[in-house]
Amino acid sequence: MSKIDGGPPDYKKLLPPIITENYGQWKYHEIPRAGVLKHVSEKGYALYSVRVGSPRLVSIDYIRDICALADSYCDGYLRFTSRNNVEFLVSDEAKVEPLIKELEAKGYPIGGVGNALSNIVHTQGWVHCHTPATDASGIVKAVMDDLYEYFGRTDLPAKLKVAMACCLNMCGAVHCSDVAILGVHRTPPRVDHEKIRKGTEIPTLVAACPTGAIRPDPKNKSVVVNEERCMYCGNCYTMSPAMEILDAKNDGIAILVGGKVSNARTAPSFSRLVIPFLPNNPPRWPEVTAAVRHIVETWLNNARKGERVGEWIERIGWERFFSLTEIPFTDKHIDDFIFSRETFRTTAAFKY
Amino acid sequence: MPDKKTPKLDELEHGPWPSFVTEIKKAAIRNESAKDLLNLLERSYDDKRGHWKHGGIVGVRGYGGGVIGRYTDLPEEYPHVAEFHTMRINAPSAWFYKTETLRTLCDIWEKHGSGLTNVHGSTGDLIFLGMKTEELQKTYDELSDAGFDLGGSGSCLRSPSCCVGPARCESACYDTLALCYDLTNSYQDELHRPMWPYKFKFKMSGCANDCVAAIARADCSIIGTWRDSIQVDQDQVKAYAESGLDIQGMVCDKCPTRALKYDHEKKELHVIAEDCSRCMHCINVMPKAVRPGKEKGATILLGGKSTIVQSAFLSWVIVPFMKMEPPYTEFKEMVARIWDWWDENGKTRERLGELIYRLGMTKFLREVGLPPVPQMVFRPRANPYVFWPQDEIVK
Numbered sequence: 143m144s145k146i147d148g149g150p151p152d153y154k155k156l157l158p159p160i161i162t163e164n165y166g167q168w169k170y171h172e173i174p175r176a177g178v179l180k181h182v183s184e185k186g187y188a189l190y191s192v193r194v195g196s197p198r199l200v201s202i203d204y205i206r207d208i209c210a211l212a213d214s215y216c217d218g219y220l221r222f223t224s225r226n227n228v229e230f231l232v233s234d235e236a237k238v239e240p241l242i243k244e245l246e247a248k249g250y251p252i253g254g255v256g257n258a259l260s261n262i263v264h265t266q267g268w269v270h271c272h273t274p275a276t277d278a279s280g281i282v283k284a285v286m287d288d289l290y291e292y293f294g295r296t297d298l299p300a301k302l303k304v305a306m307a308c309c310l311n312m313c314g315a316v317h318c319s320d321v322a323i324l325g326v327h328r329t330p331p332r333v334d335h336e337k338i339r340k341g342t343e344i345p346t347l348v349a350a351c352p353t354g355a356i357r358p359d360p361k362n363k364s365v366v367v368n369e370e371r372c373m374y375c376g377n378c379y380t381m382s383p384a385m386e387i388l389d390a391k392n393d394g395i396a397i398l399v400g401g402k403v404s405n406a407r408t409a410p411s412f413s414r415l416v417i418p419f420l421p422n423n424p425p426r427w428p429e430v431t432a433a434v435r436h437i438v439e440t441w442l443n444n445a446r447k448g449e450r451v452g453e454w455i456e457r458i459g460w461e462r463f464f465s466l467t468e469i470p471f472t473d474k475h476i477d478d479f480i481f482s483r484e485t486f487r488t489t490a491a492f493k494y
Numbered sequence: 495m496p497d498k499k500t501p502k503l504d505e506l507e508h509g510p511w512p513s514f515v516t517e518i519k520k521a522a523i524r525n526e527s528a529k530d531l532l533n534l535l536e537r538s539y540d541d542k543r544g545h546w547k548h549g550g551i552v553g554v555r556g557y558g559g560g561v562i563g564r565y566t567d568l569p570e571e572y573p574h575v576a577e578f579h580t581m582r583i584n585a586p587s588a589w590f591y592k593t594e595t596l597r598t599l600c601d602i603w604e605k606h607g608s609g610l611t612n613v614h615g616s617t618g619d620l621i622f623l624g625m626k627t628e629e630l631q632k633t634y635d636e637l638s639d640a641g642f643d644l645g646g647s648g649s650c651l652r653s654p655s656c657c658v659g660p661a662r663c664e665s666a667c668y669d670t671l672a673l674c675y676d677l678t679n680s681y682q683d684e685l686h687r688p689m690w691p692y693k694f695k696f697k698m699s700g701c702a703n704d705c706v707a708a709i710a711r712a713d714c715s716i717i718g719t720w721r722d723s724i725q726v727d728q729d730q731v732k733a734y735a736e737s738g739l740d741i742q743g744m745v746c747d748k749c750p751t752r753a754l755k756y757d758h759e760k761k762e763l764h765v766i767a768e769d770c771s772r773c774m775h776c777i778n779v780m781p782k783a784v785r786p787g788k789e790k791g792a793t794i795l796l797g798g799k800s801t802i803v804q805s806a807f808l809s810w811v812i813v814p815f816m817k818m819e820p821p822y823t824e825f826k827e828m829v830a831r832i833w834d835w836w837d838e839n840g841k842t843r844e845r846l847g848e849l850i851y852r853l854g855m856t857k858f859l860r861e862v863g864l865p866p867v868p869q870m871v872f873r874p875r876a877n878p879y880v881f882w883p884q885d886e887i888v889k
Contacts, residue, residue: 144638146556147682153587166660170782199514201521202600209593222589268538279514287509312800318710352803383548390542405702406775424539425502
């Protein structure tokens with residue numbers, strides 16, 4: 143019998159020697175070119191990290207390919223970032239350019255460092271999830287193809303972090319991204335009473351509804367949904383397969399913008415809903431790619447140097463954001479959930 | 495069986511960004527499950543809906559999580575994904591690997607599953623995507639023998655994760671990798687055997703730039719900071735000035751608390767230490783000239799989570815400054831009190847932040863024994879509705 147609770151591999155045994163030698167003694171870093179970080183230590187060592195965007199869903203062939211590259215150029219050491227990038231850790235400066243040449247020849251995108259578009263963090267979507275309102279990998283591929291030029295640059299006004307989640311569960315911090323692409327359901331769950339009777343714990347199911355829209359129906363040994371109260375979060379479906387939430391005709395995409403997690407300059411903040419619904423239009427979701435590009439380009443053309451999307455919008459005002467982008471402002475943009483009041487304008491000062 | 499056509503997915507092999515479809519096709523050359531996944535996904539692109547059934551309990555001996563059951567709702571048409579489970583593998587701190595480590599994982603996975611992975615999933619685990627029930631135990635046994643272990647899933651401690659920290663960053667204010675490894679090993683039972691109202695996440699960032707988004711998605715966010723003043727190297731300030739950086743415009747004017755004064759003539763930067771809120775902006779713009787202070791540690795924040803159920807919460811401050819050095823006794827004792835309180839009071843699927851919100855911060859602070867300090871709030875309450883404790887009332 144195998145042992146249990148062995149824990150993860152010890153990171154100390156997986157660090158390249160240059161890191162072990164200079165651990166905690168890094169002095170500063172520079173960005174010598176797009177996609178490359180140069181870290182210099184107190185002792186004068188220089189470590190080059192070459193960042194490559196991956197599709198996150200990768201085969202073992204891909205992993206073996208990047209391992210072969212890391213063996214040739216990095217003495218067999220590499221790491222991954224929290225945004226699905228591969229970082230080749232090069233301790234010999236002479237190997238940086240040859241590595242970059244080989245990566246380019248093989249079609250690996252180099253970028254995502256500094257004031258660039260970073261790789262999109264995303265979820266499973268139709269590839270492997272049971273509650274998605276859309277696919278994730280497909281939209282990410284389409285958006286990154288469309289915005290590709292911004293991944294390999296360093297001259298955007300600030301960092302640009304895009305995230306994608308295929309339903310409101312948001313397995314990833316999409317709610318604090320410069321641009322968040324979010325799968326949304328728009329219709330209440332259809333109750334399969336037979337399935338409920340077969341094995342759903344009704345009190346747990348009732349308690350799972352954030353708006354109290356689900357009531358027990360003891361006569362039927364099932365539940366009823368007050369459809370007017372439902373905001374289609376799908377939490378009930380996670381609790382019970384009897385609460386079918388997928389709806390091919392009505393599921394789609396919402397776009398939220400202006401969030402960030404860094405504390406630099408301004409406090410971390412949530413992304414805000416700007417486009418409540420776009421249709422699912424696989425394989426390339428043209429409505430989504432066009433909307434994201436439009437928002438990104440409006441930011442590029444109007445933001446001051448150093449302004450993240452949310453900082454730009456807060457400076458000009460959300461009312462100006464809607465007029466500049468010509469995105470229609472509707473009743474869907476006004477919050478009517480539990481923490482809505484803090485979003486209402488309690489001042490007579492505003493713009494047109 | 496002849497290969498089915500996948501025209502919609504084939505379209506996603508075009509364009510400059512690397513294609514996940516190409517990855518699935520690579521795996522499909524050797525593996526029937528990967529081939530069926532491709533065909534099933536094409537079906538989803540036609541039907542505009544997912545074709546995975548809800549959950550299902552599967553696992554390996556000794557563990558209550560780490561494996562997520564997945565079954566297609568069209569098993570007759572796509573028999574090789576009738577069972578297509580996920581296994582989460584606890585990644586090393588800050589996702590550092592040797593190639594031999596990754597190759598070992600690839601060899602195990604080639605033998606037992608689809609050959610498809612996520613490197614990494616959102617929580618930070620390395621994901622084996624798609625295996626049959628009968629392969630689960632065998633896969634685990636080989637992983638375990640090779641020195642790997644499962645990550646968390648369900649209502650447990652999820653695999654802690656951390657930023658690159660002192661391994662490769664000059665801004666790290668504590669050793670995120672060491673803390674991540676220590677907590678992961680200290681809480682193996684909590685990680686592997688779900689026993690709580692809902693999930694619990696630790697995420698560790700070495701500074702307030704928060705590169706792992708700890709504040710947005712961890713129930714307990716541990717964010718590096720310092721307590722004294724930033725350190726300024728005036729020679730480097732001059733070098734930045736001479737290189738053409740607009741120090742007044744890009745550094746001082748963007749300082750949120752106006753704590754920096756730039757002397758144009760002397761090309762010197764001065765900080766009003768008591769006004770600095772340690773946001774990292776000046777350090778980000780001038781990393782050679784400005785550095786964190788010397789008295790380093792972390793701010794502990796609680797309650798972060800995504801939208802489900804009550805709305806998204808950002809973590810909020812509960813300890814402004816704590817030293818973060820092994821054996822982390824102060825931190826672990828606090829965590830034990832917090833977990834007890836959550837376990838005692840939390841409802842099913844209620845994250846810690848939602849529970850604190852429901853019962854009140856004052857009750858939480860009193861019952862877990864944390865002193866109230868002004869750093870916890872942006873501003874004090876505007877209403878006078880204080881729930882006075884009985885022992886503070888004259889009887």
